[in-house]
Amino acid sequence: MEEEKENVMSGRLNTKKLFTFLGIIAVTAIVWNLPIDTFGIDGLTVIQQRIIAIFVFATLSWITEAVPSWATSLAIITVMCLTVSNNSLAMFKGEENEVFGTLLKSKEIMATFANPVIILFLGGFILAIAATKSGLDVLLARNLIKPFGHKSENVLLGFLLITGVFSMFVSNTATAAMMLTFLTPVFAALPPNGKGRIALTMSIPVAANLGGMATPIGTPPNAIALQALNDPEGLNMGISFGNWMTFMFPLVIILLFISWRIILKFFPFTQKTIELEIKGRIHKGWRMWVVSGTFILTILLWLIPGKITGMDSNTVAMVPMGIFAITGVITGKDLQEINWSVIWMVAGGFALGLGMNGSGLADRAIESIPFKEFSPVIILILSGLICYFLSNFISNTATAALLVPILSVVCAGMGDTLNSIGGTSTILIGIAIAASSAMCLPISTPPNAIAYSTGLVKQNDMLKVGLTVGIISMILGYALLFFIGETHLL
Secondary structure: OHHHHHHHHOOOOOHHHHHHHHHHHHHHHHHHHOOHHHHOOOOOOHHHHHHHHHHHHHHHHHHHOOOOHHHHHHHHHHHHHHHOEOOOOHHHOOOOOOOOOOOEOHHHHHHHHHOHHHHHHHHHHHHHHHHHHHOHHHHHHHHHHHHHOOEHHHHHHHHHHHHHHHHHHOOHHHHHHHHHHHHHHHHOOOOOOOOHHHHHHHHHHHHHHHHHHHOOOOOHHHHHHHHHHHOOOOOOOOOOHHHHHHHHHHHHHHHHHHHHHHHHHHOOOOOOEOOOOOOOOOOOOHHHHHHHHHHHHHHHHHHOOHHHHOOOHHHHOHHHHHHHHHHOOOOOOHHHHOOHHHHHHHHHHHHHHHHHHHOOHHHHHHHHOOHHHOOHHHHHHHHHHHHHHHHHHOOHHHHHHHHHHHHHHHHHHHHHHHHHHOOHHHHHHHHHHHHHHOOOOOOOOHHHHHHHHOOOOOHHHHHHHHHHHHHHHHHHHHHHHHHHHHHOOO
16 A cells, blocks of 8 residues: 555656646636726626636636546635635735625535535445445346346346436446446357447446436436525525436436437347346345345435425435444445545535625626526527537536536526526536536546446447437437426426
């Protein structure tokens, strides 16, 4: 371990990334020190200008990936605490007035690390770790695949549906890695030169990406959108876990069936049957029953309306954490397996939103920019396309973290004019859908990268399937959101 740390510390400096980062710092410094009237926003304060500069830093850092995405988020929160909070460095403090603005509370900035939506995500991670540790994932996969028989096409459908369902509650990265492991013995029964191996391999990232749409914990963009929609000081729409899943789950199932036919169209099987054997260790004993029972209980509590249980989705996420900790299912060592980089990335997005709302920048932008004159359809199309494009090249979490705070301001400024396209929820949930639909390249999502690393899938194969499925996903997703908005079901 010590040797590993030493190697990391003595690693070579990436000159290209260094100069890129220095360029980002330079641009940020320029925006930070520009005359306030340059921005064309009436009544802009010093604090609000600093928030704009921090936003510019976040945008450029996430797009260029000069530093890791999670490091950018951590830097955002750090810089905000040091420069725009009530506990910032003395040189950045000033008399609070109409010119300087109001300093944010450092407690609120730091609290983004413990936002209730973060707790929701942690609950999902804990469930996933417990399922893997106990062998519940193997047990479920083994029993769920049986009904699909041995016909090659049906086996493909089975892996699509099982992967999709798993990724609703387990990290899509972990799901993809797990399901590709299950495919290893299947490949042995297929001809090496046929397209069947490509079809099965492609099914995993496609299903993992689509499945994440179905629940708020399925993928970080969902959590970011949900937080903005439910923010008590913002839109305050009160969308629950069950509300989200009621509409998105059927969409995901339909998309998985469509993906099945698309994959078969591009990569037909030459061998008509496959002998399946999913290997893996299943732990027996009372703790297995604890994991299974808690898994079922948690999902039921998420699905039952909060009016009945008295709990919201975020509070329910504490249930598995408490039970698994007390029973010893999860140990301190297991907590190291939590993807903390994702947690920090999401927190950085929340901090940006807090900065825009808490400083009054969002209100100022609404007053100064004639959002109501914008066409709702143009906003809808542009936001979706921008999110889709960026998510194919950078982290979809980073993309959502950038776009959601901006679009929250835009939507607030447009008011009732958005009713023609289904309301604000169409725009923000649309971002989550567009982010999950971006799966054209190996770098687009971690599941794509894992599948590509097997060597069985070429970049061109991924482009054909990913682009086709992604476009269909966005069209059907936005159509659903429009219907929900028009019928006021949310």
